[in-house]
Amino acid sequence: MSQDSATATEAARKLTGRRRREVxxxxxxxxxxxxxxxxxxxxxxxxxxxxxxxxYRLLVCGGExxxxxxxxxxxLSAPYGLEAISRAGTVVVPAWRSITSPPPAEALDALRRAHxxxxxxxxxxxxxxxxxxxGLLDGRPATxxxxxxxxxxxxxxxxxxxxxxxxxxxxxxLTSAGTAAGIDLCLHIVRTDHGxxxxxxxxxxxxxxxxxxxxxxxxxDRSLPEEIGSDPLAEVVAWALEHLHEQFDVETLAARAxxxxxxxxxxxxxxxxxxxxxxLITQRVLQAQRLLETSDYSVDEVAGRCGFRSPVALRxxxxxxxxxxxxxxxxxxxxxxxxGGPLESVTAxxxxxxxxxxxxxxxxxxxxxxxxxxxxxxxxxxxxxxxxLGAGPEAYVPGRPALPGQRSAP
Numbered sequence: 001m002s003q004d005s006a007t008a009t010e011a012a013r014k015l016t017g018r019r020r021r022e023v024x025x026x027x028x029x030x031x032x033x034x035x036x037x038x039x040x041x042x043x044x045x046x047x048x049x050x051x052x053x054x055x056y057r058l059l060v061c062g063g064e065x066x067x068x069x070x071x072x073x074x075x076l077s078a079p080y081g082l083e084a085i086s087r088a089g090t091v092v093v094p095a096w097r098s099i100t101s102p103p104p105a106e107a108l109d110a111l112r113r114a115h116x117x118x119x120x121x122x123x124x125x126x127x128x129x130x131x132x133x134x135g136l137l138d139g140r141p142a143t144x145x146x147x148x149x150x151x152x153x154x155x156x157x158x159x160x161x162x163x164x165x166x167x168x169x170x171x172x173x174l175t176s177a178g179t180a181a182g183i184d185l186c187l188h189i190v191r192t193d194h195g196x197x198x199x200x201x202x203x204x205x206x207x208x209x210x211x212x213x214x215x216x217x218x219x220x221d222r223s224l225p226e227e228i229g230s231d232p233l234a235e236v237v238a239w240a241l242e243h244l245h246e247q248f249d250v251e252t253l254a255a256r257a258x259x260x261x262x263x264x265x266x267x268x269x270x271x272x273x274x275x276x277x278x279x280l281i282t283q284r285v286l287q288a289q290r291l292l293e294t295s296d297y298s299v300d301e302v303a304g305r306c307g308f309r310s311p312v313a314l315r316x317x318x319x320x321x322x323x324x325x326x327x328x329x330x331x332x333x334x335x336x337x338x339x340g341g342p343l344e345s346v347t348a349x350x351x352x353x354x355x356x357x358x359x360x361x362x363x364x365x366x367x368x369x370x371x372x373x374x375x376x377x378x379x380x381x382x383x384x385x386x387x388x389l390g391a392g393p394e395a396y397v398p399g400r401p402a403l404p405g406q407r408s409a410p
Contacts, residue, residue, distance in 0.1 A: 027063045
């Protein structure tokens with residue numbers, strides 16, 4: 001954390017022109033979801049100095065001509081345009097309306113100019129696609145919602161996409177996973193700027209943990225890019241998923257694809273956003289989770305049925321990815337099931353332990369080891385006023401309950 005904080009501080013000292021560190025510009029687009037858009041507005045736009053939270057100045061900027069249509073037919077009128085970004089030391093893109101649509105060229109130019117002038121650029125959830133389109137993620141580590149990570153990796157192969165992280169801090173460019181992870185990243189920014197005490201005070205006001213343990217592994221499933229169906233590797237990936245119970249390695253997959261290991265690694269990473277070995281291990285761990293949840297097999301039997309060479313290998317990978325032993329995972333899972341009834345619908349538990357998460361230094365270590373709010377006018381599509389904007393449930397609530405002891409970011 002200290003290395004990333006130092007990097008961020010150095011970037012802040014290099015602000016040029018009219019830019020000020022305490023000024024945060026939030027860039028909104030038509031079609032963006034209201035929940036993600038509201039996160040930076042709530043974190044940076046409300047005066048909470050009475051609770052010990054330093055105040056930011058918020059500039060809500062329209063990334064294109066308004067009014068901006070958003071969730072539920074609401075229309076927003078942003079008080080500022082792209083020109084206001086020139087005053088911001090931090091620019092946040094909370095979401096982008098479609099991962100298949102190119103962002104407006106004027107907005108991309110404004111982001112590039114802000115970055116060149118020392119501003120910190122932040123992409124929440126699908127906002128990472130806007131940063132990637134602007135070229136700000138080239139050669140950098142980044143994350144986004146796990147469901148869109150493979151598409152981000154395939155469309156922008158120069159971006160080092162890590163779908164496991166809740167957020168990634170690369171100094172002057174930061175990205176986060178979906179919805180709730182946007183809160184994690186905004187709290188991290190406050191912590192970087194003003195320290196742990198300020199971030200903790202803000203977290204208490206928001207009624208969220210100061211830091212969450214674990215990453216996105218608990219939400220990952222077998223999802224792959226929509227485009228995979230037309231790719232020659234699709235058959236190899238499908239075969240691997242159907243034969244996880246067998247012991248095979250990446251060389252086996254490369255041979256089935258009639259490629260060298262090096263070529264296969266490169267093509268697989270561009271398709272899925274993950275190195276093939278890491279993807280294969282993740283899929284085996286996911287299969288182990290399912291068997292621990294739905295069967296009475298012993299841990300040794302689960303290891304064999306998931307293609308691990310030994311129970312020791314299963315336990316090691318399971319603990320690294322989920323922060324728990326297989327036996328403890330099964331016990332915690334079963335403790336959440338009603339006696340004799342169907343599985344409870346339980347959303348992810350917010351763990352209040354304090355590991356390092358999503359920082360550049362922690363990712364390098366892992367690689368080595370394997371409202372004073374600016375006014376936003378809201379109306380319905382029919383023109384009626386809206387007194388209060390509500391937030392719906394998260395789009396990616398998993399089907400299985402979250403468990404204690406989830407994996408800390410490496």
